[in-house]
Amino acid sequence: MSQKIGKVYLVGGGCGDPELLTLKGKRVLSRCDAVVYDALVNPALLEYVSADCERIYVGKRAAHHALPQDEINELLVKLGREGKTVVRLKGGDPYVFGRGGEEGVRLHAAGVPFEEVPGITSVIGGLAYAGIPITHRDCASSFQVVTGHLKNDAAHLDWPVLAATKGTLVFLMGMKNIEIITSKLIENGMAPDMSAAVVREATTPKQQTVTGTLADIAEKAKAAGLGAPALIVIGKVVGLREELRFFDSRPLFGKCFVVTRSRAQASKLVEKIQDQGGEAIMYPTIRIHPVASEMARLGSAIDHIGDYTHLILTSVNGVDLFFKQLDDMGRDSRTLSGLTVTAIGKATAAALKSHGVTPDVVPERFIGEALVEQLGPMLTADDRILLPRSKNARAYVAEKLSALCAVDEIKIYETLREDRTDVDVAAMLKARQVDYITFTSSTTAKYFAEKIGETCPAIIRDSGAKCASIGPKTSEQLRALGLPVDIQAETYTIDGLMAAIKEDCTKNH
Numbered sequence: 001m002s003q004k005i006g007k008v009y010l011v012g013g014g015c016g017d018p019e020l021l022t023l024k025g026k027r028v029l030s031r032c033d034a035v036v037y038d039a040l041v042n043p044a045l046l047e048y049v050s051a052d053c054e055r056i057y058v059g060k061r062a063a064h065h066a067l068p069q070d071e072i073n074e075l076l077v078k079l080g081r082e083g084k085t086v087v088r089l090k091g092g093d094p095y096v097f098g099r100g101g102e103e104g105v106r107l108h109a110a111g112v113p114f115e116e117v118p119g120i121t122s123v124i125g126g127l128a129y130a131g132i133p134i135t136h137r138d139c140a141s142s143f144q145v146v147t148g149h150l151k152n153d154a155a156h157l158d159w160p161v162l163a164a165t166k167g168t169l170v171f172l173m174g175m176k177n178i179e180i181i182t183s184k185l186i187e188n189g190m191a192p193d194m195s196a197a198v199v200r201e202a203t204t205p206k207q208q209t210v211t212g213t214l215a216d217i218a219e220k221a222k223a224a225g226l227g228a229p230a231l232i233v234i235g236k237v238v239g240l241r242e243e244l245r246f247f248d249s250r251p252l253f254g255k256c257f258v259v260t261r262s263r264a265q266a267s268k269l270v271e272k273i274q275d276q277g278g279e280a281i282m283y284p285t286i287r288i289h290p291v292a293s294e295m296a297r298l299g300s301a302i303d304h305i306g307d308y309t310h311l312i313l314t315s316v317n318g319v320d321l322f323f324k325q326l327d328d329m330g331r332d333s334r335t336l337s338g339l340t341v342t343a344i345g346k347a348t349a350a351a352l353k354s355h356g357v358t359p360d361v362v363p364e365r366f367i368g369e370a371l372v373e374q375l376g377p378m379l380t381a382d383d384r385i386l387l388p389r390s391k392n393a394r395a396y397v398a399e400k401l402s403a404l405c406a407v408d409e410i411k412i413y414e415t416l417r418e419d420r421t422d423v424d425v426a427a428m429l430k431a432r433q434v435d436y437i438t439f440t441s442s443t444t445a446k447y448f449a450e451k452i453g454e455t456c457p458a459i460i461r462d463s464g465a466k467c468a469s470i471g472p473k474t475s476e477q478l479r480a481l482g483l484p485v486d487i488q489a490e491t492y493t494i495d496g497l498m499a500a501i502k503e504d505c506t507k508n509h
């Protein structure tokens with residue numbers, strides 16, 4: 001009986017930054033039945049595999065050893081023979097000190113078809129992100145990539161040849177032996193003042209680079225606490241770093257941010273932090289819960305939309321749920337044609353626009369008082385306002401407007417505490433790993449404090465982390481909870497918050 005044979009793809013996942021994956025790598029990941037991956041691979045790449053894909057980790061983890069290479073080889077053969085499409089995902093490029101060659105040879109011998117999908121190796125990509133081009137016409141017309149894993153002695157490398165090179169030398173897996181490597185090169189005639197660098201966790205938000213000379217780089221790297229995984233680079237090209245560094249010179253580089261918004265709304269802030277070089281940790285403190293009975297009330301209001309003259313939407317969540325209700329009723333934005341539509345906040349206005357509705361009124365400041373000031377003079381006793389919004393919203397707007405005309409406030413959703421989180425932020429704070437905690441509403445502040453627990457103010461005080469607030473209401477809540485307001489946005493938007501944080505980072509750089 002013939003059995004379908006699968007295929008194994010030896011895929012290079014790139015050297016850290018998840019966007020350094022090739023299009024082909026992404027395509028095979030999204031179609032595979034099993035993925036076999038190890039420690040150097042960025043876990044973010046696993047987001048491309050399907051939900052039912054088998055995930056097999058074979059790297060080193062804390063006290064556990066990595067699966068031995070021959071067992072990995074046999075695992076790949078077995079999966080292939082089961083007829084599966086398999087991705088063997090590796091850091092950098094599989095054939096650069098990745099043992100991909102050994103796996104390919106074993107698959108070939110077993111008659112299991114395979115392909116190699118090259119990846120961006122740390123040798124090239126890691127150096128590039130540190131601002132070091134591996135060659136340059138003026139100073140390096142060749143390069144050598146060398147293992148720094150010296151087994152029992154250093155004798156198996158040809159030191160006189162390495163020391164005589166006019167090109168760039170890159171040592172991988174060399175941190176344990178950095179003293180031996182540098183002294184062997186000097187002993188064999190390389191100039192002690194040759195430029196050198198160590199680049200750790202290249203292309204990630206934790207990238208660290210130390211530069212020096214062949215004579216002092218080992219000591220400098222040690223003083224800076226640089227361990228594996230790191231690249232040791234020796235050659236004149238290191239001197240170009242100050243002109244070519246782009247990655248670690250971005251304004252938020254090296255800073256760690258906790259984002260407390262809901263999972264659904266975090267992405268915009270996360271992207272902005274990452275674009276400026278910061279590391280964003282998602283720690284959702286709230287989630288949006290539509291209230292079914294109130295959504296039904298909204299449905300009846302929509303059935304009688306002709307009775308209303310105004311619609312006020314005060315949040316993106318409100319807009320999304322309003323249009324969901326319209327859609328569920330088989331209606332669309334034309335339902336709003338006779339109404340004056342008001343949006344509080346730029347983001348709310350943008351959400352409305354994405355549904356094809358340009359709001360008639362957008363108060364200049366993004367708080368309730370501004371809305372009442374601006375809309376109040378336009379209203380007469382004959383007007384009737386539909387106000388679908390959050391159960392947690394302040395009473396102020398509804399109260400003030402009700403004094404002027406009829407207001408139907410429908411509390412279509414509530415903001416609940418999100419208890420599903422993957423990170424232990426209290427531990428990160430205690431370890432002083434967090435630089436900023438971002439609060440984009442008073443509820444995020446309230447539930448953040450609840451989640452961290454009673455000792456939250458003390459933990460934050462001792463952590464060195466700063467609390468960044470989007471506006472006065474959020475700041476008020478933070479203070480009421482005993483938390484500091486180190487930064488408050490001038491404009492009460494995500495962009496305003498980012499601008500305030502950036503200014504703080506630059507000031508304290």
Ligand code: SAH
Nearest residue numbers: 092093096098121122172173201202229230
């Ligand atoms: N196949 C990989 C290399 C595997 S060997 C590649 O092509 O990049 C493992 C060594 O690679 C580490 O010890 C370290 O020297 C280097 N390395 C891999 N990723 C790195 C990174 N992001 N930053 C610095 N060094 C890295």
